[in-house]
Amino acid sequence: MAERTGGEPQIDGRSTRWDGHKAQRQVELVDAAVALIEEEGSHFRMQRLAERVGLPRSVLYRHFKDRASFDELIRRRVVESFVKRMEPTLSFEGTVEESVHRVVGAHLDWVAQHPRLYAYMGVAEHAMGDGSLVADTKTAIALMLSERFSDVLAALGVKGAPIRSVAVGIVGFVDTAVNQWMRDPERELSEDELRAMLCRSVWAVLEAALRDFGVELTPQQRVADVEGA
Template sequence: MSVSSGRTDSGAADDPRSDGRSTRWDAHRARRREQVVDAALIVLGRDGQDFGLDQVAHAAGVTKPVIYRHFGDRAALLDAMAERATDRLMERLMPVLYRESAAWTRIHDSVDAVLGFLDDSPGVDLLFRRRLPGQRGEVVDAGREFIASALTGLLGSYAVMLDVDEPDLIRVWSQSLVGAVQATAEWWLRGRAAGDALGRDVVAARLTDLIWAQIEGLARRHGVTVSPDSPLPVRVEPK
């Protein structure tokens, strides 16, 4: 009998990975981390941007050292909160952004998805503005770029149908749309907090009208007539 062989067998028996304990521990850590992030988002919405880790620990049902064990510092927790909020926004936005529907409806539903998410998630707009002390903002920038890239693809498909060969224009347009929707949403939230805001349906419709006017103007510049009720250009005018 080999001594080294016996040691190898014993080591394998003592290895937590051999019975899945390591995997279960990783899953537990992931759930605990999500629990803390979810609690922090609730505290942000309830208590505002000056919330403390003691409040988060109480809401999550953990001790403050547990938060530091998972995140290291408040900035890391803020990044995790921004990432979770961005993921939730994507879950709402992406399906409607790519839904096969009339052009105006697709734009409207995408704008309304953003407004609706912020309406249902108090305080989250602060994360997207990077105004919380210690927030680094890389996650927010990455989320903005992701949305802009999705818009670039969508507008690029419209541009092909309109026979528009201006990729730089599409890239700039996509960025401007992300900025316009974000700035309008922040303005709307400030007005609502002050008790002086238009209804969400009005804001979504008017912002959609403005975006559609850009599409219509670009199409007209290239001799194409488009309809808000159709996903495709409906008639090409002779040039």
């Protein structure tokens, strides 16, 4: 029992040690679940996870409030992996064309490498702005893109341009096209053809938006040169 030394009770060190152990155990179980999904698919059974980590299923459940909260932690881990892959590509280094290929390629590469995790995220079920973790992630990426677009436009003397809707539209288009391609049992495009189509389409949208703002850019122009102009 914790002793009192004054006005406030001392914290029992055993409880804090248990909290740390429980948090670490949760991380290990989420990692194991992600690995299981990668191998067997998004509709994994808790019994399979229990067998994988060597715990009775009843003990496994003690580490989480319920299955829904466990699924949310897994989904959060998957989203973190996706965002970690995407964030470095939003720097717009190199030419405009290279920048478009890098961002679109990062999205498609992650999905192609982790198709079962992508399915587990339930991307098609979440539209941007619906308040879900996946939707909020797509919105966050769109906002990061719009900030970079705004920086480039400001460097060209165009400030306060309504570019956010363009960024949201681009993210939504790429996401929807990739999702449909992943789910299509008879794909009309190869992965390379899809990549090329997405890059052409994104550039077409950007070029049209830039023209509306009185800006003319070519795909071969370097973004750094534009910003330094």
